[in-house]
Amino acid sequence: MTDERMDEILDALERGRQRATYGAVAALLGRAPRTLMSGRERDQRHSWIVSRKTGEPTGYEPDQLHPELRANVHVIDARQELEEWLAGVGATA
Numbered sequence: 653m654t655d656e657r658m659d660e661i662l663d664a665l666e667r668g669r670q671r672a673t674y675g676a677v678a679a680l681l682g683r684a685p686r687t688l689m690s691g692r693e694r695d696q697r698h699s700w701i702v703s704r705k706t707g708e709p710t711g712y713e714p715d716q717l718h719p720e721l722r723a724n725v726h727v728i729d730a731r732q733e734l735e736e737w738l739a740g741v742g743a744t745a
Contacts, residue, residue, distance in 0.1 A: 657681060661738065665700035668741050669720050672728040673704045679731035704729050 658681060665672055674685040681688070692698050696718040699709045707727050708717070728734045 661734075662697055662700060664738055664741050666697060666718070668737075669723050670726075670728065670737065671700050671702045671707060671721065671724065672734050672737075674701055674710075675704060676728050676731055676734045677701050680734055702727060 658677075661672075661677060661680070664670075674688050678685040678688045689698065689701065694709070694712050694716045696716065699712055699717045699721055702709050704727070708721070728737055
């Protein structure tokens with residue numbers, strides 16, 4: 653269920669051109685931020701989940717970043733904000 657939920661979150665972030673921190677997503681899923689992306693590709697779809705410090709995903713090459721990654725300057729960095737944002741875009745929280 654966690655992988656399915658992660659996919660739903662990634663899809664919503666991509667549709668909304670919205671970045672969210674590893675910490676916010678991990679808190680929502682009940683996982684550790686450090687292992688959140690384990691086993692996942694480093695590609696444009698996954699680049700919406702980012703470091704709180706840099707606003708960018710950790711360890712990605714420039715061609716792995718979504719071209720619109722920086723279109724929205726705001727980065728969601730808290731679980732509650734992410735839940736509210738997801739509810740607003742029609743994703744289940």
